[in-house]
Each structure stands twice: as C-alpha cells, then as structure tokens.
Amino acid sequence: MMELDGNALAGDLREVFATDMTGAVFTCAGCAHTGVLATLRVWQPAPGLVGRCPHCTDVVLRLVRTPTRVFLTLTGATRLELPLEP
Ligand SMILES: [Zn+2]
Numbered sequence: 001m002m003e004l005d006g007n008a009l010a011g012d013l014r015e016v017f018a019t020d021m022t023g024a025v026f027t028c029a030g031c032a033h034t035g036v037l038a039t040l041r042v043w044q045p046a047p048g049l050v051g052r053c054p055h056c057t058d059v060v061l062r063l064v065r066t067p068t069r070v071f072l073t074l075t076g077a078t079r080l081e082l083p084l085e086p
Pocket of ligand 1: 028029031033054058
C-alpha cells in the first residue's frame, strides 16, 4: 500500500461530479432507504437547498452556493452510487 495525498482523487472525483447527479442512487443514513437523488424532497431557502429522504424525511444533503463557492454536505447519506458511462 502507498499513502498519497488528496490529489490522487482528482480524476475519479472529476468523473463523479461532472455528470448529472440526479440519477445517482443515495442510501439514507437515517433509514437505509435507497433511491435516486431526483426523488429527494427539496426545501429552499434554508439557506441553500436541503434534500430530505422521501421515506423518513431525514436530511440527506445540503447544497449552498455563494458567489465563489459551492458547499455540499452529504452527512445524511451513507453512500452515493453513480452509473459510469460506457
Ligand atoms: Zn430515510
């Protein structure tokens, strides 16, 4: 095993976040429900967008935009699953 810094994630993260994420499958940390992000119940402004699980209403993600940054919090999801383009 070799220890690297976070720059080793660059290629894979670019692939993950440069695609339409609404088809990504989340697993809710609160109830283990799985579904695509498009099925979240979204509330705004909170500030930003708050996506809640359609099954248990726990917060799955928060997305806040500022003029210079985007903050994405995924503490309510234990996993995101994205299909890869062939
Ligand atoms: Zn849930």
